[in-house]
Amino acid sequence: MVDVVATNETIIVVGGGISGMTAALEAAEVGKQVILLEKRPYLGGRVSQLYKYFPKMCHPVCGQEINQRRIKGNNNLTILTMAEVTEITGDTGDYTVNVKISPRYVTSDCTACGECEKVVETEFDDEFNYNLGKRKGAYIPNKMAFPQTYVIDPAIIGTDEADKAKEACKYGAIDLDMGEETLELKAGSIIWSTGWKPYDANKIQPYGYDRFENVITNVEFERLMDPHGPTGGKLLRPSDGAEAKNIAFIQCAGSRDINHLKHCSRFCCMASLKQTRYVAEKYGDDAKSTIYYIDIRSIDRFENFYNDVKSNENVEFIKSKVASIEQDENKNPVLRGVNTEGAVRYANTHDLVVLAVGMEPSVDVSEFPVKLVLNEEGFIQNDEANGGIFAGGTSADAYDVNRAVQHATAAALRAVQVVNNISK
Amino acid sequence: MSDLNQKMVEKYKGNFLQEVINNVEEGETMKMCMQCGVCSGSCPLGPHWEYPPQHIFMLIRAGKRDEVLNTDSFWNCTSCYNCIARCPRGVQITHVMHGLARYQKVLGLAPKNQPTEKFSQLFWDNLVQKGRVNELKLGLSLYFMNGFGEGIKTALKNQKLGMAMMKAKRMNPAEMFGGHGVKDPAGFQKMVKKAHELEAARIAGEES
Ligand SMILES: Cc1cc2nc3c(=O)[nH]c(=O)nc-3n(C[C@H](O)[C@H](O)[C@H](O)COP(=O)(O)OP(=O)(O)OC[C@H]3O[C@@H](n4cnc5c(N)ncnc54)[C@H](O)[C@@H]3O)c2cc1C
Numbered sequence: 090m091v092d093v094v095a096t097n098e099t100i101i102v103v104g105g106g107i108s109g110m111t112a113a114l115e116a117a118e119v120g121k122q123v124i125l126l127e128k129r130p131y132l133g134g135r136v137s138q139l140y141k142y143f144p145k146m147c148h149p150v151c152g153q154e155i156n157q158r159r160i161k162g163n164n165n166l167t168i169l170t171m172a173e174v175t176e177i178t179g180d181t182g183d184y185t186v187n188v189k190i191s192p193r194y195v196t197s198d199c200t201a202c203g204e205c206e207k208v209v210e211t212e213f214d215d216e217f218n219y220n221l222g223k224r225k226g227a228y229i230p231n232k233m234a235f236p237q238t239y240v241i242d243p244a245i246i247g248t249d250e251a252d253k254a255k256e257a258c259k260y261g262a263i264d265l266d267m268g269e270e271t272l273e274l275k276a277g278s279i280i281w282s283t284g285w286k287p288y289d290a291n292k293i294q295p296y297g298y299d300r301f302e303n304v305i306t307n308v309e310f311e312r313l314m315d316p317h318g319p320t321g322g323k324l325l326r327p328s329d330g331a332e333a334k335n336i337a338f339i340q341c342a343g344s345r346d347i348n349h350l351k352h353c354s355r356f357c358c359m360a361s362l363k364q365t366r367y368v369a370e371k372y373g374d375d376a377k378s379t380i381y382y383i384d385i386r387s388i389d390r391f392e393n394f395y396n397d398v399k400s401n402e403n404v405e406f407i408k409s410k411v412a413s414i415e416q417d418e419n420k421n422p423v424l425r426g427v428n429t430e431g432a433v434r435y436a437n438t439h440d441l442v443v444l445a446v447g448m449e450p451s452v453d454v455s456e457f458p459v460k461l462v463l464n465e466e467g468f469i470q471n472d473e474a475n476g477g478i479f480a481g482g483t484s485a486d487a488y489d490v491n492r493a494v495q496h497a498t499a500a501a502l503r504a505v506q507v508v509n510n511i512s513k
Numbered sequence: 514m515s516d517l518n519q520k521m522v523e524k525y526k527g528n529f530l531q532e533v534i535n536n537v538e539e540g541e542t543m544k545m546c547m548q549c550g551v552c553s554g555s556c557p558l559g560p561h562w563e564y565p566p567q568h569i570f571m572l573i574r575a576g577k578r579d580e581v582l583n584t585d586s587f588w589n590c591t592s593c594y595n596c597i598a599r600c601p602r603g604v605q606i607t608h609v610m611h612g613l614a615r616y617q618k619v620l621g622l623a624p625k626n627q628p629t630e631k632f633s634q635l636f637w638d639n640l641v642q643k644g645r646v647n648e649l650k651l652g653l654s655l656y657f658m659n660g661f662g663e664g665i666k667t668a669l670k671n672q673k674l675g676m677a678m679m680k681a682k683r684m685n686p687a688e689m690f691g692g693h694g695v696k697d698p699a700g701f702q703k704m705v706k707k708a709h710e711l712e713a714a715r716i717a718g719e720e721s
Binding site for chain 2: 295341345346347348349383408409410411412413425426427428429432434
């Protein structure tokens with residue numbers, strides 16, 4: 090049984106990505122009681138699925154480690170993973186939050202020794218790798234997962250596989266009788282940090298993501314470059330497993346477009362610039378990157394990063410929104426369009442195309458457990474009508490980590506003010 | 514220079530963008546263009562344009578009136594609507610292209626011997642007679658567009674097709690004698706005349 094104490098002075102943070110962790114820690118470190126609810130079996134959100142992050146090009150494990158240390162050093166913070174909010178009722182200073190906790194089938198006695206994983210054979214698409222690889226039915230979601238606790242896939246419960254896993258565990262940490270739990274928690278204020286999801290590239294019909302194997306998205310590219318990813322960090326073409334050496338990046342793929350996402354996601358230019366650096370670091374002069382863009386938005390101090398990439402001879406910039414992609418007989422994508430600098434028509438062959446897709450809110454408008462003021466794109470607005478519920482990070486707008494964390498800190502400050510008024 | 518053209522030059526004093534917005538169908542929408550080039554890249558006839566659409570929008574904004582009104586580019590538009598479907602900003606490119614062609618024509622600047630321009634005129638002349646297109650006559654006038662000798666040659670070449678169409682009741686030889694039309698051709702022509710007057714008044718800036 091999960092045992093949690095919550096009062097109307099408690100702050101509940103929904104979503105444990107970099108934004109939710111930040112908001113929760115900021116509030117807990119000033120002495121507030123905080124409960125952090127995360128849907129996945131681990132914290133870190135989508136940042137943990139990046140290979141490195143700009144501008145400093147550190148590995149996500151770095152920021153993650155700092156946050157883990159802060160979590161361990163704080164007694165005011167309770168973390169529940171595999172937890173989802175089903176309903177919120179009440180008002181500022183007096184909310185009731187219903188939470189559903191899915192069974193992990195593994196207790197905190199787990200040492201992550203991996204014996205269960207060895208005996209289980211059934212494999213599933215690996216969601217951490219955007220389904221590019223497979224994982225076992227008993228698995229640790231990623232190398233730096235926090236908590237470092239295994240998960241048993243509910244699909245193997247009731248099969249021999251689950252029994253084998255249980256037998257293999259020397260620590261008695263596998264509990265196959267675990268069931269779904271529901272909790273009713275009180276809260277004075279709620280921070281909504283459920284983050285973003287990549288825009289569905291299948292909808293960008295002329296680019297053929299649904300038809301051409303060698304057209305991938307920027308989030309998939311991160312996984313391919315990661316040494317812990319499905320290819321061991323090799324940039325292998327999905328069609329034939331050959332190493333890609335001539336890579337095209339298409340900016341604003343489904344962004345700033347009345348047919349798709351109307352907004353600019355702000356980070357995608359930087360993400361592609363960063364990804365050309367991965368290519369340069371890995372292959373040097375043996376590989377070429379080409380960025381097709383409308384305009385490069387490397388806002389304020391990121392200009393240096395842009396200039397640095399521009400000075401690399403192996404990175405070409407073509408000012409053009411690509412009109413369409415076809416595929417040649419070797420499954421090479423052929424990009425067609427007009428370079429608006431000089432109106433030059435092109436049909437350029439690349440061996441891999443990366444669509445720089447933007448962010449949309451991870452929670453669908455119809456799925457919110459409480460009525461909030463949203464904008465046209467489904468991002469949460471800063472509005473008095475939302476009472477004591479505040480967005481933190483990319484549930485409010487498309488941000489990079491730096492901006493998401495700033496926004497989340499501001500949300501923490503707002504929530505702290507709400508509960509301060511109650512304790513007065 | 515035609516009187517109207519001269520008048521427009523004086524009226525807009527170098528503000529060609531405003532001239533286009535006021536006088537070209539859906540001209541207003543080109544304000545949204547962000548020069549991404551997807552229209553130019555999507556045009557199946559793109560390579561045949563002196564200036565593809567995105568380039569034309571750039572020229573309009575830059576006030577390059579002569580370049581825009583002396584090109585035959587927009588006469589290449591076949592109304593496939595690829596550009597409108599892909600434009601991220603809702604620019605009504607197809608309509609603007611036809612609007613520019615129309616405006617050029619009204620100003621007396623339409624290119625001479627441009628095949629699409631010629632065909633459009635034939636089509637229009639054919640249509641206004643009876644309020645319905647007489648396809649037989651239109652087809653023949655098209656054959657003879659480039660002179661009598663060429664016309665006979667083209668007609669002979671397409672003889673088989675013509676016969677097949679007749680058999681399938683897709684072409685009626687009786688159309689040669691008069692042909693079908695609207696119920697009230699005189700009323701129809703009055704309407705067209707009125708529309709011309711309204712357009713002329715609008716361009717001259719006399720509408721209320
Ligand atoms: C290809 C790519 C590269 C990028 N590279 C960089 C970079 O180099 N540098 C940089 O600064 N930024 C980069 N970004 C942006 C960065 O990923 C985001 O700024 C960051 O992920 C925002 O964090 P977040 O916590 O707001 O959202 P998320 O990371 O989406 O976290 C949200 C969390 O909430 C959880 N959640 C969702 N719904 C629920 C629910 N109903 N209940 C409970 N929990 C829920 C999710 O499981 C997740 O853990 C990149 C983005 C992309 C697409």
